[in-house]
Amino acid sequence: MEDLLKEFEPKHDLLVCIDSDGTVFDNMELKHKECFCPAAVNVWKLQAVSRYFREVWDFVNLYSRDRGINRFPGIVKALEETMKRPEVQERNITLPDLSVLKKWIAETPVLGCGALEKFADTVDDEAVRMAIAWSHEVDENVHRIVHDLPPLPYVRETLEKMSAYADIVIVSAATHDALEREWISNDLIRYVTVAAGQELGSKAECIRRSMEGKYSPDHVLMLGDAPGDEQSAAVNHVLYYPIIPGQESASWKKLLNESFDKFTAGTYKGAYMDGLVSAFYDALAVKAPWEE
Numbered sequence: 001m002e003d004l005l006k007e008f009e010p011k012h013d014l015l016v017c018i019d020s021d022g023t024v025f026d027n028m029e030l031k032h033k034e035c036f037c038p039a040a041v042n043v044w045k046l047q048a049v050s051r052y053f054r055e056v057w058d059f060v061n062l063y064s065r066d067r068g069i070n071r072f073p074g075i076v077k078a079l080e081e082t083m084k085r086p087e088v089q090e091r092n093i094t095l096p097d098l099s100v101l102k103k104w105i106a107e108t109p110v111l112g113c114g115a116l117e118k119f120a121d122t123v124d125d126e127a128v129r130m131a132i133a134w135s136h137e138v139d140e141n142v143h144r145i146v147h148d149l150p151p152l153p154y155v156r157e158t159l160e161k162m163s164a165y166a167d168i169v170i171v172s173a174a175t176h177d178a179l180e181r182e183w184i185s186n187d188l189i190r191y192v193t194v195a196a197g198q199e200l201g202s203k204a205e206c207i208r209r210s211m212e213g214k215y216s217p218d219h220v221l222m223l224g225d226a227p228g229d230e231q232s233a234a235v236n237h238v239l240y241y242p243i244i245p246g247q248e249s250a251s252w253k254k255l256l257n258e259s260f261d262k263f264t265a266g267t268y269k270g271a272y273m274d275g276l277v278s279a280f281y282d283a284l285a286v287k288a289p290w291e292e
């Protein structure tokens with residue numbers, strides 16, 4: 001499985017890499033509000049401050065420039081930001097020491113639960129065990145709750161159009177099983193060359209391995225709804241098209257009717273892309289509402 005990104009044979013000289021959650025499927029709010037956050041409240045014992053934690057979790061993962069962050073740095077950031085709030089400090093909530101978990105996050109190339117479970121065998125750490133339990137509960141919630149979601153408007157037509165000119169690789173932080181379930185159930189997998197979930201590495205790494213020795217950077221376009229997607233594109237010197245949160249349908253319609261044509265014509269890079277990226281970042285908050 002790990003060699004698929006390197007081994008697939010290109011059918012076109014263009015490559016489109018596509019994030020899934022929040023980009024193709026309007027499932028970010030559902031997953032974070034109904035799956036990730038409730039599991040965190042349960043496992044990390046945040047019942048007494050759930051109101052404040054939920055505000056932090058949603059801001060970090062949905063509305064700020066950390067949107068789309070991997071689940072493990074995401075939980076650490078949300079926990080630490082929650083503990084900074086005066087309302088929480090007044091309630092004498094305590095957390096286990098997060099330092100070992102943070103060290104693993106900083107040093108591990110593939111931030112998946114499988115890798116964390118292997119690490120857990122080498123340490124005796126409460127926060128690591130809690131992070132694993134939380135991740136499993138999240139996955140159980142997602143499997144139980146997140147289903148029967150259609151793709152966003154204009155996605156199907158755009159994928160069909162793009163597949164005639166470009167190879168398409170899914171580049172996502174979701175699990176491979178979740179990707180297959182969502183893309184197969186909606187009959188979108190037919191347009192895809194390779195589906196790369198979190199098990200295959202970071203988005204930046206998956207883009208690099210997909211394009212290496214096959215496509216020039218100007219012939220690669222990354223589609224995503226989060227700053228991490230834009231940064232993964234930038235690291236590889238490839239182009240980026242934003243699906244702007246809150247403007248998803250309009251973003252796909254523009255891609256279908258205008259932006260993809262500019263990509264195929266070689267006129268996408270430059271002022272046109274810069275304007276889209278600027279509008280994307282303007283839609284994401286820098287400062288949390290409770291800090292203002």
